[in-house]
Amino acid sequence: MNSVGESAVASGGLTTRAERIADGSVLAAFDGLDRPRMAWLRADERRVVGGQVARVTAAGSDRFETIEERATATLATVDTTGPAGQSPRWYGGAAFTPDSESWAGFAPAAVVLPAVVAARVDGETWLVVRGRDRVDARFERLRMAIEGQDPPAHDPPGIDAVERRPDRMEWIRQVERVTDAIGAGQLRKVVLARSLHADLGGPVGIGGALADLGDRYPDCTRFAVAPVGGGTFLGATPEILLDRRGRTVTTTALAGSAARGGSRAADADLAAELQASAKDDHEHRVVVDAIVDQLESLPASVSVADRRLRRLASVQHLETPIEATLDTDVHALSVADALHPTPAVGGQPPDRAMMRIADLEGIDRGWYAAPVGWFDATGDGSFAVAIRSALIEGRRAHCFAGAGLVADSDPDAEWSETELKYRPMLDLLE
Numbered sequence: 001m002n003s004v005g006e007s008a009v010a011s012g013g014l015t016t017r018a019e020r021i022a023d024g025s026v027l028a029a030f031d032g033l034d035r036p037r038m039a040w041l042r043a044d045e046r047r048v049v050g051g052q053v054a055r056v057t058a059a060g061s062d063r064f065e066t067i068e069e070r071a072t073a074t075l076a077t078v079d080t081t082g083p084a085g086q087s088p089r090w091y092g093g094a095a096f097t098p099d100s101e102s103w104a105g106f107a108p109a110a111v112v113l114p115a116v117v118a119a120r121v122d123g124e125t126w127l128v129v130r131g132r133d134r135v136d137a138r139f140e141r142l143r144m145a146i147e148g149q150d151p152p153a154h155d156p157p158g159i160d161a162v163e164r165r166p167d168r169m170e171w172i173r174q175v176e177r178v179t180d181a182i183g184a185g186q187l188r189k190v191v192l193a194r195s196l197h198a199d200l201g202g203p204v205g206i207g208g209a210l211a212d213l214g215d216r217y218p219d220c221t222r223f224a225v226a227p228v229g230g231g232t233f234l235g236a237t238p239e240i241l242l243d244r245r246g247r248t249v250t251t252t253a254l255a256g257s258a259a260r261g262g263s264r265a266a267d268a269d270l271a272a273e274l275q276a277s278a279k280d281d282h283e284h285r286v287v288v289d290a291i292v293d294q295l296e297s298l299p300a301s302v303s304v305a306d307r308r309l310r311r312l313a314s315v316q317h318l319e320t321p322i323e324a325t326l327d328t329d330v331h332a333l334s335v336a337d338a339l340h341p342t343p344a345v346g347g348q349p350p351d352r353a354m355m356r357i358a359d360l361e362g363i364d365r366g367w368y369a370a371p372v373g374w375f376d377a378t379g380d381g382s383f384a385v386a387i388r389s390a391l392i393e394g395r396r397a398h399c400f401a402g403a404g405l406v407a408d409s410d411p412d413a414e415w416s417e418t419e420l421k422y423r424p425m426l427d428l429l430e
């Protein structure tokens, strides 16, 4: 138990202006917002937030609990009118491991109650500005940055040089060590990740990058997190950790992957192969079973829908939707705490898998593969699993991709699969 907390609260003297404004792209305002800024974009809502009225950070095994307690206490003291009368939301996320502080500016867990919210929800555009002074002036400046604006154009910076960590030979050795351990019955599954570091030809406009991801990955959660004193972590993830609305929690198990085919027939063949693969079925089942067990422990009654195919631009996955009805009002953060890391990004059993990852991986995951999202004063919230993602630091991009390993995983196939998982980020940069 090693928990630190910090809460800078503007209690009293805080003015909030929340109004519907004329339509325009909220992404047009993103790069101009104060840090910390964050974007949360889904098919049915687009939100960008910036600045902070309050911030809570925590570390250690109780970091989600600490954030839940402090953020809830803070909300009681702040006037936080939101868009369309919604409950105010905290935005943020966490590192993959409880104490990781290796990415500059990114705490092991951090959430912010933003000073500015620009949201496109239910066909309406809303702007909220909170602060002690100049609220009207800031509101009008932001209104002008959004109303009537198209999404920013994306201008890929180009890549000058790339370094993969580990290299292919070392990756093969790592995978073999894991598959040997699984074969020997020491554990059931491990997700090993690797990283790709790119020197860019110029800076990346994050608003434009997010708009571009929206065109190519409209049914993924597109996110960006840009703390004070750090780079910007962004991604387009197909994986939801949880959506909690009242006592209903929805999530998906996502594991088991294949490439997309170059023709309709080739694509269908790859899909059929994936759906018939005993190895992928096992890799997927481990995730479904772990999520069901964790949700039942909350406690909740859980129902599992039929497995289906999830097709993305460069890769296709096995996906199983899961829904739980909570017995009591468990906060979204407590649900995240119970679920993270699922064996889609960690392994099974979790503790042994995490030890293998720490021993073998040799890369720093930072916030990759960890929860990123929001929660509100009622305990509702949404967290995505931050995969298909990259940390951009000036003219350097650090991309991450992992692969679920079971006893009969093939190192070369897993190398190719992880190359495909870099595509969403590399396509943005090249």
Ligand SMILES: C=C(O[C@H]1C=CC=C(C(=O)O)[C@@H]1O)C(=O)O
Binding pocket: 191, 239, 254, 255, 256, 257, 317, 343, 344, 345, 369, 387, 388, 400, 401, 402, 403, 404, 405, 421
């Ligand atoms: C860990 C990643 O993907 C996970 C999600 C879907 C499919 C996966 C797989 O088939 O290995 C991974 O478990 C990643 O994209 O970095």
